[in-house]
Amino acid sequence: MGVRDDAEAIAPELTGLRRAIHREPEIGLDLPGTQRKVLAALDGLPLEISRGTALSSVTAVLRGEGAADHGGAGGPVVLLRGDMDALPVAERTGLDYASQTEGVMHACGHDLHTAMLAGAARLLAARRRDLPGTVVFMFQPGEEGHAGARHMISEGVLDAAGQRPVAAYALHVASADWPAGVVSTRPGPILAAAEVLSVTVHGRGGHGSEPHHAADPIPAACEMVTALQTLVTRRFDVFDPVVITVGSFHAGTADNVIPDDATFLATVRSFSPEARQRMHESALALVGGIAAAHGLTVSAEFRDGYPVTVNDEAEARFAAGVAAGLLGDERCLAQPNPMTGAEDFSFVLEQVPGAFLMLGACPPGADPATAPNNHAGDAVFDDSVLATGAALYAELALQRLARS
Ligand SMILES: [Zn+2]
Ligand SMILES: [Zn+2]
Numbered sequence: 001m002g003v004r005d006d007a008e009a010i011a012p013e014l015t016g017l018r019r020a021i022h023r024e025p026e027i028g029l030d031l032p033g034t035q036r037k038v039l040a041a042l043d044g045l046p047l048e049i050s051r052g053t054a055l056s057s058v059t060a061v062l063r064g065e066g067a068a069d070h071g072g073a074g075g076p077v078v079l080l081r082g083d084m085d086a087l088p089v090a091e092r093t094g095l096d097y098a099s100q101t102e103g104v105m106h107a108c109g110h111d112l113h114t115a116m117l118a119g120a121a122r123l124l125a126a127r128r129r130d131l132p133g134t135v136v137f138m139f140q141p142g143e144e145g146h147a148g149a150r151h152m153i154s155e156g157v158l159d160a161a162g163q164r165p166v167a168a169y170a171l172h173v174a175s176a177d178w179p180a181g182v183v184s185t186r187p188g189p190i191l192a193a194a195e196v197l198s199v200t201v202h203g204r205g206g207h208g209s210e211p212h213h214a215a216d217p218i219p220a221a222c223e224m225v226t227a228l229q230t231l232v233t234r235r236f237d238v239f240d241p242v243v244i245t246v247g248s249f250h251a252g253t254a255d256n257v258i259p260d261d262a263t264f265l266a267t268v269r270s271f272s273p274e275a276r277q278r279m280h281e282s283a284l285a286l287v288g289g290i291a292a293a294h295g296l297t298v299s300a301e302f303r304d305g306y307p308v309t310v311n312d313e314a315e316a317r318f319a320a321g322v323a324a325g326l327l328g329d330e331r332c333l334a335q336p337n338p339m340t341g342a343e344d345f346s347f348v349l350e351q352v353p354g355a356f357l358m359l360g361a362c363p364p365g366a367d368p369a370t371a372p373n374n375h376a377g378d379a380v381f382d383d384s385v386l387a388t389g390a391a392l393y394a395e396l397a398l399q400r401l402a403r404s
Contacts, residue, residue: 064131178360
């Protein structure tokens, strides 16, 4: 039987695993319950398994026995990644397997990624005798803002097989935008770099009736907010765009009291390392200059950054070809533009050529154009894509190893 048929045959187990993880979502780098479920799902397979120390990751290595037939000792290595963490979102789906933890939900579909990757491990382990190389399965906590991938890299996931992977792939489900089972990717940038710009303007508090005896930080901070938008339109190429949104602004306690400080936070998105670097330099210079012009000082920094997620040109084309071969041309779409979201798989792709692919999981009967999106409390991801995703992960590894 082919990989797809085998994947359909284990679909009930994958659905069971996915729903068990969905019922008990966990946030951040420490996901002990999810880790336990993954280890149980991998139990009995011929894998070398290690767990993280700084985070509850699982790294599983499958060494194929087919490389010797091709003249290579161990053959090349391919890495497959699935993230496992949930979000601080209150679930409103009303599903019978909905979250049992108040205020926590698998609203980004990482429960599906975990189950699909465990399924791929099953499918590939069954083909171990002919597998012409090694597969590293990267079960990763903390994608949502905790840079779990970076932690796993510093704990050695890229060297888990004893040599660097030749390629790395990740899938991401979407509750909207694409019908269930449709794959979409593109060569080059596919997701934005994201980071926080944190600014505190330091003045000198005083009576609101006598501002000349104080140093008011609020007007200067307001100027910075609008000047950052001007910076975007005047200093950046429209074809290499950046987005800045000031989502938090705090200063003061009363109408007649000038505060000492004003603080704001912005999310900053960019699509090339050059634009990102230019934004770092120009935004810090801008807020410093405005503060100085008003006789104030400012503390400003960029933090919590994820780099641009850049698909390798050749690997993205290869992955799209594998998807089209597996699912049919009509279910594999070329994505015209990058998305403004961000991903810490970008840290892997900085070191290993590879591709990040979207997999539509919009439930049948819902309209992908209007269905609730990832991160919404009523986002629903359809279980029918679990077999598709597991088969796609497995085929990517099989075909990439066979090609090397
Ligand atoms: Zn997310
Ligand atoms: Zn996600």
